[in-house]
Amino acid sequence: MHALIINGSPRVKKYSNTDKILLKITAGMEESGATYEQYEVSDRSQWPKIRERFYLCDHILIALPLYVECIPGLLIEFLETLDAERKAAALENSAKRPVMSFLLQSGFAEGVQLRCGEAYLEMLADRLGCEYGGTLVKGDNFSIRLFEGEQREKITGAYQAMGKIYGRDGAFRDEACRKFTGPEVFPLPVRLLVGTIFKTLAKKGFKDKAKEWGCTRPLDDKPYLQ
Amino acid sequence: MILIINTTADTSITSDLREALAGKGATDFEIVEAAGMKISHCVGCNFCWLKTPGICSIKDDYEEILKKMITADQLWVISGTSLGFLDHKGKNIFDRIMPLVTMYLKFKGNQMRHVMRYKKNADVGLIYEGEADRAYLERWNERAALNIGTKSLGVFPAEEWKEAVLCMH
Ligand SMILES: Cc1cc2nc3c(=O)[nH]c(=O)nc-3n(C[C@H](O)[C@H](O)[C@H](O)COP(=O)(O)O)c2cc1C
Numbered sequence: 001m002h003a004l005i006i007n008g009s010p011r012v013k014k015y016s017n018t019d020k021i022l023l024k025i026t027a028g029m030e031e032s033g034a035t036y037e038q039y040e041v042s043d044r045s046q047w048p049k050i051r052e053r054f055y056l057c058d059h060i061l062i063a064l065p066l067y068v069e070c071i072p073g074l075l076i077e078f079l080e081t082l083d084a085e086r087k088a089a090a091l092e093n094s095a096k097r098p099v100m101s102f103l104l105q106s107g108f109a110e111g112v113q114l115r116c117g118e119a120y121l122e123m124l125a126d127r128l129g130c131e132y133g134g135t136l137v138k139g140d141n142f143s144i145r146l147f148e149g150e151q152r153e154k155i156t157g158a159y160q161a162m163g164k165i166y167g168r169d170g171a172f173r174d175e176a177c178r179k180f181t182g183p184e185v186f187p188l189p190v191r192l193l194v195g196t197i198f199k200t201l202a203k204k205g206f207k208d209k210a211k212e213w214g215c216t217r218p219l220d221d222k223p224y225l226q
Numbered sequence: 227m228i229l230i231i232n233t234t235a236d237t238s239i240t241s242d243l244r245e246a247l248a249g250k251g252a253t254d255f256e257i258v259e260a261a262g263m264k265i266s267h268c269v270g271c272n273f274c275w276l277k278t279p280g281i282c283s284i285k286d287d288y289e290e291i292l293k294k295m296i297t298a299d300q301l302w303v304i305s306g307t308s309l310g311f312l313d314h315k316g317k318n319i320f321d322r323i324m325p326l327v328t329m330y331l332k333f334k335g336n337q338m339r340h341v342m343r344y345k346k347n348a349d350v351g352l353i354y355e356g357e358a359d360r361a362y363l364e365r366w367n368e369r370a371a372l373n374i375g376t377k378s379l380g381v382f383p384a385e386e387w388k389e390a391v392l393c394m395h
Contacts, residue, residue: 011270042269067268068320069369070311074267077314108338116369120311123359127309145272185336194338198331206276206329213277220328222344223280224293 001170003029004057005038006050008064008075013040017144018063021105024156025063028163034170036061041078050078055086059099059170060130062121065141066106069116071124082128090129100125101133101172107142111181114139133171136162137181146209228255228394229298229348231291233315234306234355235261239384246391255394256294260319263287267314268321275329280343288322295326300379300394301348307356311363316354326374334375342375351379353390358383 005026009018019040026036039050054060064071090097102121106114114137125132144155158180165174186194210219217223228247232240240257247255264286273283282289295301305316312320326347327340350371352363360381368378382390 009270010267015270065270067270068317068323068373069366070317072267072270073314073318073321076308076311076317077267080308080314110337112337116366119365120362123310123362191333191336195333198333203330210276210279210329213273215277215279217279219275219279220330220341220343221279224296225344 001029001032001034001059001167002057003034003036003059003061003166003170004050004053005036005061005063007038007040007042008062008072008078009040010042010067010072010074011065011145012042015145016040016042016065017141018065018103018105020144020152020156021103021141021159022063024159025061025103025163025166028160028165029167031160031164032167034167041075047078047081051082054082055090055098055129057098059101059133061101061103061166063103063105066104066114066117070120071117079124079128087129097129097131099133099170100128100130101166101170102135103172104135104137105141106139109140109182110186111137111139111184114181134173134177136166136172136177139182227294227298228252228300228302229294230255230257230302230304231260231319232257232304233260233265233313233319234304236355236384239304239353239355239387242387243391243394246388247394250391252394256298258291258294260287260291261315265291265315265318265322267318268324274325275327279328280325282322282325284322288319291319292322292325295323295348296344298348299346300351302351302353302379302390302394304353304355304384307354307358310357310359311366312352312354312358313356320370323374339372339375347374347376349376349379350374351390351393352381353384353387354381355384 007018009016013019039046118135265288266284306313328343330341363381371378379393
């Protein structure tokens with residue numbers, strides 16, 4: 001199995017959480033003997049190459065961050081540039097339709113946060129003339145870029161097993177992929193605990209990070225009211 | 227204040243809206259023709275949350291819109307469509323809205339949300355030109371409004387702009 005992997009994040013590769021997740025996914029795919037080529041939508045110079053490869057690969061994996069409940073504007077812009085003729089040919093020749101799968105990841109942690117975006121992706125695969133191979137859905141990834149080493153590994157490590165499945169099946173239809181999302185919403189006791197962490201530890205963590213980034217104003221500052 | 231952002235090149239729709247709003251005695255509205263404006267996509271730098279709170283690092287025409295948004299009661303985005311959804315120009319208006327929320331988090335109902343930066347944000351309505359999945363856009367717009375702590379005013383294909391005007395006040 002060979003997959004065309006597109007990182008649909010507008011964030012440059014170096015800082016992209018999707019990229020760090022893809023490092024694990026591709027390691028898992030290699031374990032299954034699959035091969036891949038990976039491109040970044042954040043780098044416009046790669047767009048001609050992605051377009052060229054798009055309808056030539058049997059398997060396409062678009063990995064993307066949730067952006068305001070759906071796909072990022074920049075990814076839409078890229079998809080708008082896809083060759084209409086090749087799309088039409090793919091739509092017509094359904095025996096040769098590429099299998100398009102997605103990895104949708106987000107900041108908020110609960111599965112329910114990603115369902116609206118996921119629903120669009122299923123529709124998108126069809127609109128692009130592809131067979132839908134399922135979406136691996138997972139939240140709680142905001143901090144990947146803020147962490148390194150073991151802390152980062154703690155968030156990204158589990159994706160490797162999903163990559164192994166993707167390398168084997170060329171899709172995310174396995175029950176294990178569905179379970180990977182975790183809880184749709186957190187039970188009340190967990191919400192109370194996490195809510196307290198938001199007001200204390202997390203708040204301090206973000207303030208410290210802001211300081212490190214050279215921020216000199218409160219994080220809840222209201223610049224346009226002054 | 228009713229803020230209408232037109233990301234399409236079609237200004238006939240905004241003339242119709244202007245006329246209809248004036249016709250029903252509305253004076254507090256503003257229409258921004260954004261099709262020709264320089265508005266980038268969001269690059270996800272997170273500076274508006276962690277480095278320059280409330281201020282986007284991209285210096286383009288969007289800042290002007292953002293400043294208007296914080297005084298608006300209603301935000302209406304007129305967008306073209308592609309692949310069943312908003313086109314990139316329409317979606318960028320929403321992606322760039324992040325300076326209106328802070329890095330701080332809380333639970334609202336049973337879901338995580340950002341703590342808002344300003345006291346109030348505008349309710350959100352959508353008018354779209356071209357083919358799209360209306361039911362999906364309605365679902366999406368409700369979620370998008372939730373992101374800024376407000377509610378959806380509805381989603382209307384351009385041909386039904388008069389219905390949208392009924393919801394503008
Ligand atoms: C403009 C913008 C919109 C976002 N919208 C959402 C959202 O609706 N829900 C969510 O859970 N996370 C949202 N996020 C968080 C990202 O999905 C998350 O941080 C992701 O890990 C970023 O991946 P990347 O570094 O590859 O871009 C948003 C981030 C940005 C910058």
